[in-house]
Amino acid sequence: MKNITEILACVEETPATFESYLKCYADPVGELINSYIPHGAHGDMDRYLYAPLYRYSENAGKRHRPLICYAACLAVGGNPDCATTSAAAIEHFHSAALIHDDIADEAELRRGEPCLHLTEGLGLAINMGDLALSMVNGPVVNDPLLDDATKVRVISELIAMTCRTVEGQALDLGWARDGRYDIAPEDYLTMAIHKTAHYSGAVPLAVGAIVGGADDEKVEALRSYGLDTGLAFQIQDDLLNLVGTDEAKKKDFRSDITEGKRTLVVVHALQNAAPEARGRLIEILSAKERDPEVLAEAVEIMEEAGSIDYARSFAEDLTLNAKARLAGALSPSPYRDLLVSMADWFVNRLK
Incomplete structure (x- = not known):
């Protein structure tokens, strides 16, 4: 198994854009990351x-979290x-969070394939998520x-990351359980920062800088950049689920409506839609609706509310704003x- 230095050396020049960086290194970095998944002492441990x-981790996304950790370093x-x-x-x-999140949301698809709790059973899926947590x-x-x-500094970051993510998940699940539709955009931002932005942006960048020997000022500059772009990443995902690309439509398109998610789009619409439209949107969000025409109606309500x-x-x-701050905080380098281009990639995926 090649280490990351050897993987990077296979490419003559550093990719010029974040998108090309992901495409270039996602697969070999995925193999490197998955080498940390062990084998069991009994054959059935491997089976179950x-x-x-x-296999779940092989069917991953673009590996942006480990890759931004490396880039920060x-x-x-x-x-x-x-x-x-x-x-x-x-x-x-990330794998653990997705496995447990899909169970809590009663989701059916993850990355275009049936969720782990549907293919392996609820109990085994919970156990696999627990295993992934143990590998943190x-x-x-x-x-x-x-x-x-x-090591102590990194582990402290990972512990805090785990706690914040669980706090954000508690808000997300609690609002759904209690049928809360009084959520304001500010509430959503608190939830999304905790649930997603820390572990999808801030911590990978901060930890990469820490192990790279950066001073506190650079660590905090990268953390701040990660919080803003991690939040943008979540908002982008919410939008792609509603009005996404052809690729997004082949997966779990508009499942956030089915699951009654309180996304930034939804909470803004609940505050700004006309009363009759607001009532209809709440009705759809509460019904676990799957009919494409009804899901399209919900999106239309959100669009009309701006x-x-x-x-x-x-x-x-x-x-x-995040891009401008980061450019001033770090010395020029590829x-x-x-x-910096990571922020551009997020914006371009929104268009």
Whole structure:
């Protein structure tokens, strides 16, 4: 198995854009990350635990979390091999969060395939999510490239990340359970920052900088950038689910309406739609509706309330401001430019 330095060396020049960076390294980095999934002492442990989790992680997204961890490390002049256990920890936490999230939401599809709790059963899926959680701190503790002080600092970041994500999930699930439709955009932002922005942006970047030997000022600049772009990432995902690309429509298109998600688009529409339209939107969100025509009706209500444009503009403003701040906080380098272009990639996916 190649380490990340060897993987990076296979490409003559650093990719010029974040999108090309993902395309270039997602597969080999995915293999490297998955090498941390062990085998069981008994064959049936592989059958019921390790092998299904490995297959689940193989069907991953674009691996942006480990890749931005590496990019942050490189942007501050660090050794990227020192970031591998942190990158793996965050990606396996992501798997755990998705597995448990799909169970809580009674979802059916994940990345175009049936959810793990449907293919393997509820109990085994919960157990696999628990296993993925157990792989968050272990690799860092055993990393021979990190000194003890760095390990403690990284693990503290991972523990805080886990807590914040669970807090955000509690808001998301609690609002759905209690049929809450009094949620304001400010409430949504608190939920999304906790549930998504920390582990999808802030922590991968901050930890990458920490293991790369950056000073506190650079660590916090990257964390701030990750919070803003991580939030934009979630808003972008919400939009793609409603009015997405052809690729998005082949997956779990408009499932957020079926699941009654309180996205930024939804909470804005609930505040700004006409009373009759608001009542109809609540009716659809409460019904676990799957009829494409009814789902389209809900999207039309959101569009007429200006909520699609509001969310898109909000994400664009986040990324524009974050990009300018990061460019001033780090020394010029190809990896700083890659991280800046990450914000552009988010915005372009919204159009």
